Amino acid sequence: MKDSKNLTISKCECGKAVLPPRNICPKCGNKMKKIEISNSGIIYSSTTLYSVQEGFSFPLNLVIVEFENKVKVLCEYKGNKTLEIGEMGKITKKNEKYEFTI
Amino acid sequence: MANVYINGVGMTKFGNRKESLQQLMYEAVSMAIVDSRIENFDALYVGTMAPEAFLGISNISTAIADYCGLNKIPAIRIGDNPSAGGSAFLQSYFAVCSNIYENVLVVGGEKMTNISTKKASKILSGMLSENERNYGATATALAALVTRRYMHEYGLDRETLAMVAIKAHTNACHNPYAHFQKKITLEKILNSKIIASPLTIYDCSPISDGSSAIILSNIKNKNSIKVKGIGHATDYLAVHDRERITEFIATKIASRKAYEMAKITNPIKQTDVSELHDAFTIFEIINSEDLGFFKKGEGGIALKNGETEINGKIPINPSGGLKARGHAVGATGIAQICEIVWQLRGEAGKRQVNKPKIGLTHNIGGFGNNIIVTILEACT
Numbered sequence: 002m003k004d005s006k007n008l009t010i011s012k013c014e015c016g017k018a019v020l021p022p023r024n025i026c027p028k029c030g031n032k033m034k035k036i037e038i039s040n041s042g043i044i045y046s047s048t049t050l051y052s053v054q055e056g057f058s059f060p061l062n063l064v065i066v067e068f069e070n071k072v073k074v075l076c077e078y079k080g081n082k083t084l085e086i087g088e089m090g091k092i093t094k095k096n097e098k099y100e101f102t103i
Numbered sequence: 104m105a106n107v108y109i110n111g112v113g114m115t116k117f118g119n120r121k122e123s124l125q126q127l128m129y130e131a132v133s134m135a136i137v138d139s140r141i142e143n144f145d146a147l148y149v150g151t152m153a154p155e156a157f158l159g160i161s162n163i164s165t166a167i168a169d170y171c172g173l174n175k176i177p178a179i180r181i182g183d184n185p186s187a188g189g190s191a192f193l194q195s196y197f198a199v200c201s202n203i204y205e206n207v208l209v210v211g212g213e214k215m216t217n218i219s220t221k222k223a224s225k226i227l228s229g230m231l232s233e234n235e236r237n238y239g240a241t242a243t244a245l246a247a248l249v250t251r252r253y254m255h256e257y258g259l260d261r262e263t264l265a266m267v268a269i270k271a272h273t274n275a276c277h278n279p280y281a282h283f284q285k286k287i288t289l290e291k292i293l294n295s296k297i298i299a300s301p302l303t304i305y306d307c308s309p310i311s312d313g314s315s316a317i318i319l320s321n322i323k324n325k326n327s328i329k330v331k332g333i334g335h336a337t338d339y340l341a342v343h344d345r346e347r348i349t350e351f352i353a354t355k356i357a358s359r360k361a362y363e364m365a366k367i368t369n370p371i372k373q374t375d376v377s378e379l380h381d382a383f384t385i386f387e388i389i390n391s392e393d394l395g396f397f398k399k400g401e402g403g404i405a406l407k408n409g410e411t412e413i414n415g416k417i418p419i420n421p422s423g424g425l426k427a428r429g430h431a432v433g434a435t436g437i438a439q440i441c442e443i444v445w446q447l448r449g450e451a452g453k454r455q456v457n458k459p460k461i462g463l464t465h466n467i468g469g470f471g472n473n474i475i476v477t478i479l480e481a482c483t
Binding site: 020021027032045046047048049050051052053054055056057061063065071073074075076077086098 | 134221224225228234235237238239240241242243247248251252255296297298299300301339340341342343344346348
């Protein structure tokens, strides 16, 4: 199955890569470039919140996903499976926010 | 550069206080002034995270100078996160060691219980990155993510993690200034409501009101505690931007600088007591490793074996730490220093560690990304 490269990240010459994309490298201060990588990633950690801020409903599943280039991002998982560290999934952008799916 | 000494300390009981921030700071300042027997001060440093947000007060530096009757004193507010206390200490240290000021008053404080817990949590969430906030993450959520990852990487279990809180509460029974002065059981922790899996309310330091104050001088007196080393470092704002989330690089860098300045090559042998920033139970374990007391992944084992008890090999948080002493955010960094001073003077009562000569404080700002370490020495 072809792995689609449809996740935009920012990468710096120094090697640092971040998500969401940004202009200035937080490691060395140089200008970052936008590159496309696969939106497939591995669950690095996850948690379910039962006490949430205004504007959010509980339970709220948050997950840190790791991608190629050692990029990680925090986003939401809207499903109801129990997430295990090391499981693979994808992130997509919905209404300006990343959503993780298995 | 002058040697810098702590010549006076004082703090209020932390908790749900009816007094205003001004009253709490006055209480701590008064106690420190009496303790120091010094009457004239060259400057006032006020460490506090968010009086604007919690109380609608700006110009807090001048407000405190005014409230305390320190008319005309140079006054400045330092800090914008939970290491505000440590930051205020650091900046005042620079002023005294440069000989520009001789005696300075440093007061840390926060008044947080006048608003709802949810509103307080929202203000504290201001220290997270925008991306983390956008997904509804709170500091507790991030601590839960760190905890789950640590458990995965090192096999830490829920029961061992709970021991951080159990030790904290046991120690705080002997601390008249602590927010909580009651023991808690493993059973209570395991049966309590989950806030962010796997963390319960007992894994999180409370929201407290409180103030603590110290006096820094370039003159040594009978009771002086010497500032032997300082270190400060930051790290990426977002937890997910860090290479590993089971360590705080800023702690490693800040402590390395502090150890170097204090000529400490073996922290295990050359420090006798420490007050670390246990905003969440996992932090105490991670901090103890990052500071070099235990190998990576072994902080939990050491805790389980009793090594970090008051009478253990590496006493950690004899005061009860943030968990039981309380976490009035801007006050914490100074309160840690107060405790170490009392320990080094032999004035810690029933929570006294056996004859310590060198103590360490470790104060975290933001979520593990603005960290200050101090090394203090008893003057014989």
